[in-house]
Amino acid sequence: MTARxxxxxxxxxxxxxxxxxxxxxxxxxxxxxxxxxxFFMVESGNQAGTLLYVALGAGLMGIWSATLFGSGGAIxxxxxxxxxxxxxxxxxxxxxxxxxxxxxxxxxxxxxxxATLAWGRLFFGMPLDFAHPLQLAVALPATxxxxxxxxxxxxxxxxxxxxxxxxxxxxxxPVWLATGLLVPLTLLPGWVAPIGWVLSPTWGMRAIRxxxxxxxxWPEIALCVGLGLVYVALGALALRNFERLxxxxxxxxxx
Amino acid sequence: xxxxxxVFFVGGGISYRALFNWINPGIYIPxxxxxxxxxxxFFTYLGRYAGSQDDAFFIVGNAIQxxxxxxxxxxxxxxxxxxxxxxxxxxxxxxxxxxxxFSGRALPFIANGIAVSVFGFAVSWLLLDFRPAxxxxxxxxxxxxxxxxxxxxxxxxxxxxxxxxxxxxxGANLVYFLMLLVCGVNVALDDLPGWLAAIGxxxxxxxxxxxxxxxxxxxxxxDVAGLLWTEALIGLxxxxxxxxxxxxxxxxxxxxxxLETY
Numbered sequence: 001m002t003a004r005x006x007x008x009x010x011x012x013x014x015x016x017x018x019x020x021x022x023x024x025x026x027x028x029x030x031x032x033x034x035x036x037x038x039f040f041m042v043e044s045g046n047q048a049g050t051l052l053y054v055a056l057g058a059g060l061m062g063i064w065s066a067t068l069f070g071s072g073g074a075i076x077x078x079x080x081x082x083x084x085x086x087x088x089x090x091x092x093x094x095x096x097x098x099x100x101x102x103x104x105x106x107x108x109x110x111x112x113x114x115a116t117l118a119w120g121r122l123f124f125g126m127p128l129d130f131a132h133p134l135q136l137a138v139a140l141p142a143t144x145x146x147x148x149x150x151x152x153x154x155x156x157x158x159x160x161x162x163x164x165x166x167x168x169x170x171x172x173x174p175v176w177l178a179t180g181l182l183v184p185l186t187l188l189p190g191w192v193a194p195i196g197w198v199l200s201p202t203w204g205m206r207a208i209r210x211x212x213x214x215x216x217x218w219p220e221i222a223l224c225v226g227l228g229l230v231y232v233a234l235g236a237l238a239l240r241n242f243e244r245l246x247x248x249x250x251x252x253x254x255x
Numbered sequence: 256x257x258x259x260x261x262v263f264f265v266g267g268g269i270s271y272r273a274l275f276n277w278i279n280p281g282i283y284i285p286x287x288x289x290x291x292x293x294x295x296x297f298f299t300y301l302g303r304y305a306g307s308q309d310d311a312f313f314i315v316g317n318a319i320q321x322x323x324x325x326x327x328x329x330x331x332x333x334x335x336x337x338x339x340x341x342x343x344x345x346x347x348x349x350x351x352x353x354x355x356x357f358s359g360r361a362l363p364f365i366a367n368g369i370a371v372s373v374f375g376f377a378v379s380w381l382l383l384d385f386r387p388a389x390x391x392x393x394x395x396x397x398x399x400x401x402x403x404x405x406x407x408x409x410x411x412x413x414x415x416x417x418x419x420x421x422x423x424x425x426g427a428n429l430v431y432f433l434m435l436l437v438c439g440v441n442v443a444l445d446d447l448p449g450w451l452a453a454i455g456x457x458x459x460x461x462x463x464x465x466x467x468x469x470x471x472x473x474x475x476x477x478d479v480a481g482l483l484w485t486e487a488l489i490g491l492x493x494x495x496x497x498x499x500x501x502x503x504x505x506x507x508x509x510x511x512x513x514l515e516t517y
Contacts, residue, residue, distance in 0.1 A: 033436050173297045
């Protein structure tokens with residue numbers, strides 16, 4: 001029953017997000033623009049052989065953006081649509097209703113990875129040679145799933161912040177930096193790395209790069225999924241608190 | 256003060272307060288100060304990794320480009336949201352001078368863009384050890400003002416299109432991000448394919464950023480006058496096109512009774 005709810009909810013939201021011009025921009029055009037900037041920068045600099053590194057990083061940046069903007073305001077969006085009361089009032093736990101939505105927002109980010117790889121191949125002649133295709137085939141969905149779980153935590157905590165959309169605008173670049181998606185963490189001040197350790201994109205990116213360039217991606221995949229489960233547990237707690245407060249104060253539909 | 260001047264100054268201020276009544280510190284600080292700060296940090300560190308240019312190249316480029324956030328997004332909303340909020344018809348029913356209505360609302364976004372850009376330079380000085388050439392700050396300020404005005408002019412054009420288009424904010428977002436690529440913000444025009452660089456040279460920002468970089472490295476204002484005049488003329492061209500479109504869509508909206516229809 002829960003698996004069916006997850007599957008149907010995920011597909012429903014995925015279709016809805018695909019129809020949104022904003023998400024087309026965030027998950028396809030924006031990553032292509034950022035990938036192009038990075039391609040030109042590394043080409044004119046001294047970083048030979050890093051186009052694939054850049055393409056994968058820009059793709060993951062797109063997944064984070066889609067998750068951040070899609071999940072960060074998920075509850076508020078349902079509120080504006082007038083569907084929040086129906087979702088909270090439905091028999092399944094609210095977390096089981098919300099998780100498919102947040103995973104759908106990260107799934108739409110797969111467009112980003114495909115777009116930046118295709119863009120790099122077509123316009124920059126980037127070779128698509130992956131050292132461990134099987135590990136890559138596991139690492140990418142694991143990363144997407146884990147980011148979707150992180151999205152649940154964002155959704156359940158951002159709802160407490162009245163200006164969640166503005167907060168989403170703020171968090172895009174810092175997480176790109178702290179998780180080492182394009183800029184190696186060794187270039188950043190030492191205190192940044194521990195922040196990245198608790199963010200699943202860090203491990204997802206490492207897993208994907210291990211799989212693409214040769215290495216063992218399995219530990220990073222395990223860390224990525226493990227962190228995702230922690231996010232779900234924390235998100236469920238936060239959601240329960242949100243639901244309790246909304247019911248007791250009768251503020252569920254109030255913005 | 257003449258009626259048109261009052262519409263220009265007072266009307267511009269009132270329209271900003273009315274259309275942006277939702278702005279508060281909780282929105283302004285993360286969006287207009289936080290995001291630009293991290294944009295500057297991101298591209299400066301990416302530049303260090305790529306090794307393509309020195310820090311000053313990315314700091315000057317991005318500290319000026321962040322003014323486009325107010326210029327493009329703000330100005331687009333400053334015009335197009337009249338339609339969205341249902342206030343376009345009453346506004347256009349008044350006999351007020353259209354040029355004063357149209358251009359007056361640009362002032363708050365110019366001021367805002369300059370403030371964001373100054374903030375960008377200040378945090379770069381603080382966090383990234385950015386030190387422009389001695390005595391270059393006044394000339395740098397001139398470059399910032401000229402470039403912000405031309406960005407606002409582009410925002411006016413997109414806003415005018417928003418009087419007819421269904422989803423103008425998609426266009427505004429796309430233009431904003433494309434400017435990061437083609438206007439020499441993070442990639443020197445010489446490193447871009449010719450056709451992309453040619454697009455960049457027709458847009459606001461490009462010449463202003465080039466002038467600001469030269470100023471920051473020691474050039475006098477007179478040395479970059481040509482670049483700044485080019486930037487100003489590009490802005491003027493966009494502002495003129497924006498105003499003509501605004502009048503055209505007003506006339507069309509009246510003729511077809513479609514001012515606020517989508």
